[in-house]
Each structure stands twice: as structure tokens, then as C-alpha cells.
Amino acid sequence: MFSQIITLIFFGILYPSYSQDCVMLPSKEDAWDKKLHTDKMANYRVRQPPRNQSCILVKVFFRLKTFGFDEYEAKFTAKIWTRMIWRDERLTWSPEEYGGVSKMVVLPTDIWTPSLKLVNSVDPDYYSMDIEECRVNNNGEVMCVPEIIYESFCFAKLGDWPFDVQNCTLQFADGDRLSSSRFRFKGRAMALDDAEYGNGWNIMLMDPKEDPDSDIQLSITLTLERQASxxxxxxxxxxxxxxxxxxxxxxxxxxxxxxxxxxxxxxxxxxxxxxxxxxxxxxxxxxxxxxxxxxxxxxxxxxxxxxxxxxxxxxxxxxxxxxxxxxxxxxxxxxxxxxxxxxxxxxxxxxxxxxxxxxxxxxxxxxxxxxxxxxxxxxxxxxxxxxxxxxxxxxxx
Structure with a gap:
């Protein structure tokens, strides 16, 4: 019993000295990043779009993950990573003033983000978006990549069934009345390389169209062919x-x-x-x-x-x-x-x-x-x- 008490006292003396090595001390970069975030978010109004820009150019790029076509309910469902890039002058800074920090990670709830609305949605009130964080560069360029589930109307044409081909279109517009966002495609508009097939349909063609001056600014028509064998x-x-x-x-x-x-x-x-x-x-x-x-x-x-x-x-x-x-x-x-x-x-x-x-x-x-x-x-x-x-x-x- 006496030996056990001595052992406990011995480890009690050693613990404070060795445990200090496990403490995560904040680095200078973390400190500058925290200061940058505090300065930029101090007077930032989330609901207000950038005022000094007549129209906000938003470049959009889609990456299709999964899709499905329900011919019984005339519904096309797509799970897409939606990359949106724009500039917000309120989020610019000089890296020299913040220890060389040129990038900042923010929550999408802390900044203004464009509203990309699916016009031909099955349920206008339904909106599923999964986004964890956005990246901001020192020149004010913001990039967010939310994972969004889009559900649009797509009426089946069965004249050539079961070798039928269906054209399903996703139509997008600006859903924020306070802003004047202009959406444009970045690159080839949508990547289909990582899409998961096997639900009875194959995507044979993609036809993107953009018209920033109209009500429907972006549209993507996907040509689906039934797996009919x-x-x-x-x-x-x-x-x-x-x-x-x-x-x-x-x-x-x-x-x-x-x-x-x-x-x-x-x-x-x-x-x-x-x-x-x-x-x-x-x-x-x-x-x-x-x-x-x-x-x-x-x-x-x-x-x-x-x-x-x-x-x-x-x-x-x-x-x-x-x-x-x-x-x-x-x-x-x-x-x-x-x-x-x-x-x-x-x-x-x-x-x-x-x-x-x-x-x-x-x-x-x-x-x-x-x-x-x-x-x-x-x-x-x-x-x-x-x-x-x-x-x-x-x-x-």
C-alpha cells in the first residue's frame, strides 16, 4: 500500500512537466488568420451584396455526381457539386498587412453568397444544399462549392420505348431580388466524368446554354438514353x-x-x-x-x-x-x-x-x-x- 502511494506521488510530480509538450500552441499564421477574419467580418453585412459593383459576375461550374430519371413522376433528379466563383470587394486585403496570409476560409453563413435558383424545380420550396466552407483570396475572389440536389420536371416521350431518348433540362436564374447577379459558365459548364451510372439511363449528350440578360440565365439539357437491352x-x-x-x-x-x-x-x-x-x-x-x-x-x-x-x-x-x-x-x-x-x-x-x-x-x-x-x-x-x-x-x- 505504501509503495503504491509513493508511485502515485512520483507520477504526479512528472505529469505537469511532460504534459506541457502536448499543448498545441497557436502559430503566428493562425493568429494572423484570426485577426484577418475578425477585421473583415467586423462591419460585413451578410444580406447585402457588394454595393460598388453594378452587376456581380458569378462563374458557375457543375460536377455531376449522381442522377436519376423517374418517368412515372416526370422528374429528373441530380446531385451536383456546384462551384461558384465571384468577387467581393469587401473581402480584399494586402497580405503584407497580415503576415503574408493570402487566403482565408469562411463559413457561407458569414458572407454574402449568390442565389442560383432552379426555375423548373418540382418543388420550389424544396432546396437541399450541403456546404461547409468557402475560400476567399486576398483579391476578393470567393469560391464556394456546395453539394446541391436539383429536382426538375422532365416529361417522358415514349414513342420509341424501350429505345427512347429523353431530354431533361435544368434551368437556372438569379433568386436574390436584392442583387443583380450575372451567371456564366466556367469552362465546359458540367463535368460528367465522375457521374455514377446504373439507374437504367445513360447520359449521351450535354448541351449548355447561357444568356445572362434573360430571366433564365443558365440552362443545361442532358440527353438520356434508356438501358434497353x-x-x-x-x-x-x-x-x-x-x-x-x-x-x-x-x-x-x-x-x-x-x-x-x-x-x-x-x-x-x-x-x-x-x-x-x-x-x-x-x-x-x-x-x-x-x-x-x-x-x-x-x-x-x-x-x-x-x-x-x-x-x-x-x-x-x-x-x-x-x-x-x-x-x-x-x-x-x-x-x-x-x-x-x-x-x-x-x-x-x-x-x-x-x-x-x-x-x-x-x-x-x-x-x-x-x-x-x-x-x-x-x-x-x-x-x-x-x-x-x-x-x-x-x-x-
Missing amino acids: GLVAVLVGPCFILSILTTTPILMNVNDYIRLGFSCFSLISHFTFLFFIDEFLQHSGDTPGILFFVRDSIILTITSVFFTFVLSKIANRKNVPFEWVSLVSNKVFFSFGQYLILPRWRVEPDYKDTKVKNKEIWANTANILNSVYLVVVIIVYVILFKTYMPKQPPVQY
Whole structure:
């Protein structure tokens, strides 16, 4: 116990002498910086812009970090580092008077800063800005780099969906009525090198415009292209299957109920596919071409159902055919044209039926009409695929 007390007294004596080495003494540079900050902020009015400048030129440079396009809410969101540089004559000094200090760091709440307002903002009252400090040079040049989240309106155009291209614009103006700031771009206006992709869109083009004398002084239009490879894979395949489902029943016997059932199944599949597409689409002023394809394919399927009933009536007729019907039937089936008739169903011979010859002529006529309809359906589908199927547009941004 006595030895522990002696040890504590020993360390108590050593502590004051050694602990002085750990004390951070202020340097001369810190002292000058503190004096400079005190002098410049003494009579500085934060809400007042520089008075001795007729208009305040503010150079702006954007660096895009993340972006997103919500086509359902027609909203484009961008998280951007916004570098703003201007001159404030109230913040000038001679470095020789302050120990050679030529730069000063201040809080943005301690000085006047320009108000860069997003004109086409989704919510005019919403403003998210993250800025820690600004740098001031001895010539009065101030630079602030806030991290700002911009949300602007951007209405989707889906005529070429899923290979659609959207143009989203950010429009900026001076939001401070007390000042007359003139905003101009610095350099190439916006850097896209560090932008994080992977949200379903790629930025293909940037078009900056500036007009300091108008209400909208700065605007940047970003051309977005959808990452459509996954959507195309799940759209083109089903469309091809739907065309097969509509065409296949035409190759079946018109008197077979399987043909009618297959056509009805194809019709149900079309509407099911429409519900599937609805999961990926939102309401828009433009109608995607693939919906026109499905619409026309449904019309073809319904036509096939009614045509099946008509052909069934023709194939089962027993009365004496018209002269032109017999002429067409004989011309086709007693020439090379018989090899172009597909499918071909014949009347089962019945020696007790005296009208079997008439039935064969009507059945041949139904075969001819069915083959012509098959060719028409194939041609129509080729046109539909060429016209409405989504395809990669040429690069013309």
C-alpha cells in the first residue's frame, strides 16, 4: 500500500512537466488568420451584396455526381457539386498587412453568397444544399462549392420505348431580388466524368446554354438514353410467340374445334401480354410502337376467329356451286397452283351422298381462301415487325 502511494506521488510530480509538450500552441499564421477574419467580418453585412459593383459576375461550374430519371413522376433528379466563383470587394486585403496570409476560409453563413435558383424545380420550396466552407483570396475572389440536389420536371416521350431518348433540362436564374447577379459558365459548364451510372439511363449528350440578360440565365439539357437491352429481351420474344400463335391455327383443319380453341388461346395471350407491358409503362402523350403491334395483332387474331366460321360454312356446303367458283377451283387444283395450297383438307368419300362432287368443290374453294389468308397474315406480320418492333435508333444526338 505504501509503495503504491509513493508511485502515485512520483507520477504526479512528472505529469505537469511532460504534459506541457502536448499543448498545441497557436502559430503566428493562425493568429494572423484570426485577426484577418475578425477585421473583415467586423462591419460585413451578410444580406447585402457588394454595393460598388453594378452587376456581380458569378462563374458557375457543375460536377455531376449522381442522377436519376423517374418517368412515372416526370422528374429528373441530380446531385451536383456546384462551384461558384465571384468577387467581393469587401473581402480584399494586402497580405503584407497580415503576415503574408493570402487566403482565408469562411463559413457561407458569414458572407454574402449568390442565389442560383432552379426555375423548373418540382418543388420550389424544396432546396437541399450541403456546404461547409468557402475560400476567399486576398483579391476578393470567393469560391464556394456546395453539394446541391436539383429536382426538375422532365416529361417522358415514349414513342420509341424501350429505345427512347429523353431530354431533361435544368434551368437556372438569379433568386436574390436584392442583387443583380450575372451567371456564366466556367469552362465546359458540367463535368460528367465522375457521374455514377446504373439507374437504367445513360447520359449521351450535354448541351449548355447561357444568356445572362434573360430571366433564365443558365440552362443545361442532358440527353438520356434508356438501358434497353433487358427490356428488349422480354418484349421482342413474346411478340414473336404471339405471331406464331395467331398464324398456327390457319394451318389446321377448318372443321376441327382445335383450330378455334387455338385462336381463342392466342387472343387471351395477347391481352395477358398487354397486362405484362403495363407493369413497365406509365401514362404518356406518346404511344409506344410496340402497343400498336399488339393492337394490330389482336385485330388479326379476331379476324382469324371469324374467318374460321366463314370457311367452315363454305367447306360444308352441298348445293351446286356458282360457275365462277367451279372455274377457280378447277384452275387451281388442276394446275401447278395445287402445290401452293397449304393446308389441304379433303371431303371424306361417301358413296351414298350424291352431292359429294359439290362438297369437294366447296372444300377446295375453302382451301384456296385459307391459303390466301395465310399469305396475307404472314405479310402483315412482316410489315408489323418492320414498322413497330423496337430497334436501336441511329446515333444522331
